[in-house]
Amino acid sequence: MGLPATFRTNTFRLTLLILALFATAGAAFLGYVYFMTAGEISRLADMSITKEVATLDAIYQKGGAEAVRGAMIERTSIDQPFLYLLLDPSGRRIWGTIPDVPVGQSDERNIVWTHFKVAEARPDGSHETRPARGERQRLAGGEIMFVGADIGDTAAYVNKIVRAIWGGGVLVVLLGLGGGILISRNVSRSIGGLNAVIGAVKGGDMRARVALTGAGDEFEELGSGLNDMLDRLEHSIGSLRHAGDAIAHDLRSPLTRLRTRLEVAMLEVEAGKSDPQAALVQALEDADGVLRTFTAVLSISRLQAAGSAPDQVAFDPGQLAADVAELYEPVCEDQGLEFSSEIAGGLGVKANREFLSQALANLLDNAIKYTPAGGAVMLRVRKRSSGEVEFSVTDTGPGVPEDQRERVVQRFVRLENSRNRPGAGLGLPLVAAVAEAHGGRLELDEGPGKVGAMGPGLRVALVLPRVG
């Protein structure tokens, strides 16, 4: 479109609207001023003319046209500002200072007002035409009397006022337009900054941020809000991308393993060295392993990306823990482990039951997996003095060296001494993700001590914030 960008801005349109309102108000105000000044001057002039007409009419009542003539002559000589003309009933001029009545004589109305021009000789001999105004009156005897006044000075005065009013008006409009353009430019610049950032982000640059000047105004606030939003988005997108990359990466090795095994099995079967059915069973088991890994990675990634576990409800965790304990107790006994549980009642947590159950199951799975026969596993649910609810699983296995504790919470980290055991190294990371998705945390500590030659054991605590 033809208009420059500034004129198309909303701010400029708003300025125009305000300007129009302002101009209307100004016009009303100036009109009032005009009425009270220039208008008043004209009215005063009219009044003096009317008065003079009345005076002369009174003189006529007493002495007729002749007396009026005398009065006119007399009044002219004492430098009255009036212009006179007296005509007899037949329209002949009796006396006057102007050549003719500026209104038609045939007009039957008694009193007629009119504007007219008079030529006045200047001292240098030239003539000047000046505006005048007068009243014609038909006298009782049919004579026509005209009294006018040179309103040149008044008109000039009124003109000055009118010019001042126009000037003021034009100034208001110009200032308004100029101010509007200036404000619009300013606003446009601020919004332009925001738009540039939005454009950059749309274009794929998640790093673009609004430059903040520290002005503390609403644009600053908007920009800062936009920046915060972009930070969150970037973080979320980052987590998702990371999750995607991780899944791709994490599945590559087990899939490669599966493929290699199938290939080797095929070669062996072809060479008659292997049983096809055994190879298929092995392949199925491998595929199941890949699927388990995939499910676990997906759960962790989803929890991490969502930032908060879905479907959280408030409940007493005692029953949930008792159920998980009931599920695992026979497994412990089966593995020659002593199992005990200490579950405090009357606690409250707000959590997703399924995830919390799975987290506890993972902790018990781990404890059972890494504790040699003859050891002990304990599940405890209690309230900490801080008010937080702690779910802990303690074992008497080899434990995790202090400098490794942070590592084992990361995905796919498996310590050297666990390499020969099943698992993908996703148990603890999932528990950590569950803890975080509930606003809690995972703590790893040394266990309570040794049982015989075993220990010092591991104590893993899932700590959830208090409810209410």
Added chain:
Amino acid sequence: MRILIVEDDAEAGAAMARGLREAGSDVVHAPDGVEGLKVAEAGGFDVLVVDRMMPNMDGLTMVETLRRHGDQTPVLFLSALGEIEDRVTGLRAGGDDYLVKPYAFAELIARVEALSRRRETGAVATTLRVGDLEMDLIGRVVRRDGKEIDLQPREFQLLEFLMRHAGQSVTRTMLLEKVWEYHFDPQTNVIDVHISRLRSKIDKGFDRAMLQTVRGAGYRLEA
């Protein structure tokens, strides 16, 4: 058993149909929800296996429509959507069971079998009987060959589920879901341990083992 598979992935549908026919069922395959609805309304199926996401009409809508029309044929939903809320939506729409893709074929067969049996046990029974094993659901007493067997509450639930599905394979996942109501996969063989405990209680001292392990699938209680 007559099964209708409603699955838009032709290859997956065909493989499923082949597998189920192999297992002795009569299988019809519909490629989308609209077709599936038409075939299902014609009736005569024991179980419907319905994919959730399909062109034309998704599985949820299809099953909702069926249920609205009064059809009570058991439905097993198949879906790549495995979150808890997806499961809940599926069951609310009228599904009877929910299987998350990808799944083991043994799991599918076991669940389809379990669903097909559901109808026959519709009457409220107070006693379950499988061979010489007898379960009194009200007195909560289990006897085999007249000899009372002492079971823990969870073992009782486990046996009840197995008895209700006697002769059918049930998988570890099914047991975990139906008896413990957990929808995750423990790394250790928890279910095996519980089963072996139950087995020692109901089979020990008898010359015939009723609780059998089905290779690659799970377990089966045989009369």
